[in-house]
Amino acid sequence: MDDLLSKIAGGYNYIAYITIMMIGLYAVIAKRNLVKKIIGMSIFQTAIILFYISIGAKKGATIPILMHDHGPEAAEHAIKAADYINPLPHVLMLTAIVVAVATLGVALSLAVKVYQRYGTLEEPEIQDQINKS
């Protein structure tokens, strides 16, 4: 039992992102409303951003800005990697956020076009109209 608890405490970030990811996946698969599906897709992407951010984090470390002078003497200070969090996952996620925003924009504009065409965003009702025509 203690073993399990310590596992959960040690990897709670992973449990959190998997849970969020599954909520998103559930919405994409099970929801019948197109906008709800799009929201699910967005949640799914956000969960992965959370995963990346969490693997860059460190206890007791600071943001990766060197806290010494900017002159020639700055190079003389030894830089301990352990004192700084890893900035790379954050930088990657800036790109991924841009991609996620663009995807959301495309998806929502398509939802608008679907609504103009069928007058509804409920999948069963759209399916009915397609079957009738």
Added chain:
Amino acid sequence: MSEQLPAFIIVAPLIGACLIFIAGFTRRGLCYPLAMVSMVVALGSSIGVLHQVLVDGPLIYKLGGWDPPWGIVYNVDALNALVLAVVAAVALVNLVASRQFIDAQPFYRIGAFYALYILAVTGLMGMVITGDVFNLYVLLEIASLTGYALVAMGDDRAPLSALNYVLVGTIGASFYLLGVGFLYAMTGSLNMVDIAQRLPGLYGSTAVFAAFVMIMVGIWFKAAFFPLHSWLPNAYTYAPPPSAGLLAPLMTKVMIYVMIRMMLTVFTPAYSFSFGLLNQVVVWLAVIAIVAGAIMALAAKDFKRLLAYIIVSEVGYMVGGAWLGNRLGMTGSMLHLVNDAAMTLCVFLAAAALSFRLKDTKLTSFQGLFKTMPFTMGALVIGGLSIIGVPPTCGFFSKWYLISAGIQAGAWGYIAALLFSSLVNLILFFKIFEIAYFEPFSAHGHGHDNGGHGQVSALAVREAPAQVVVPLVVTAIGLVVLGLYSKELVAGVIDLGLPLGLK
């Protein structure tokens, strides 16, 4: 100058797309010439790079002069130089055929269409050339987002199909991104070669295995590998002909190449083929994909939908061939990738040409087409024979490699599926030819009202515009040429790109 060629492949279409977008608002007449220029530069550079690679061996291009593990590099070997040339050539041929259709569109769509088209090509070529796993994700999303928009430009059910494509495609890309995250957490690197050097010590790790599976599943989503194919049929059926002509031959094929790249370069064959059971399961999944694609194609009433299901089946060929785990299978898979891009382009261009003269692409409206559209149907016959796998068209040779690889690996189910699918393709295409050649032609629905003499004038030749038919005929001839030179292609290019360790 020539050492900068790999950058031109990406930079020329990227800048071209931006200029086209601006020209779309101010000088609409410039859009098409700009698109042509950027595609010609991209094709010229890729052929130049292919030549360099064949003469001097694999090359590494450092973007901005940053050294590999930190900066982004382009790694070009014989395999991706070949795929680059194929992507550029297919996109250029289809661009020529697109003009007639796009000029008939509302004016505000012209600039947007060409900009999206060129940007999609940038994304596809970037995915092939890049040596950085995260860069690949970004380019994958560029190609996908433009692809969604290109599909949505169609009428009727296109927006709904595109939205479905967005949902499924984004889930797929996210799986890939998650796999990359696992790899980064384990190795601390994003450079493909660097990861491959750091991985051997970690081969036993569950996280690396999870990364491998996640990346493969993500790629399979995008490549429409059978259980994950649900987005493909509707998207390609309702997409406007120029978009379908770009995406159908290239999107799935480029993803198959990315899968092969991941298996060979990042995880190396030593790791990819080390799971006896998993490898067999994937080959059996490919068998199911081939058979299911063939059966669904049999049930299709619409020509474009039929072609879309054939693609599902062909993806099964290539995934199965790559996972057989021998050199012959990988060769067959790469050769089929090249051939299938050309074959799919040929049949989709034929569908585009038909859409100029027919109101819909239902199979029942094909009556009398051999008389009215002889060139289009002639090209379709060559395309069809190639998909069936009749020599000397190229489809035969890649299928031969795949079947030989299946015999070598003892994968009898895979061989049976290949033969079954060839047989179904035979039925499918001869059903089309029979309707188009033998069934009595009725002038009804074709706009002819000549009364009793309708038969005579209805049988007059009414070809699609030359701008569509010429690229189509060139592609059809290309299928035969590719077939005749397939031995040289395998020995001179593909074999150089495969790692020596792969037996």
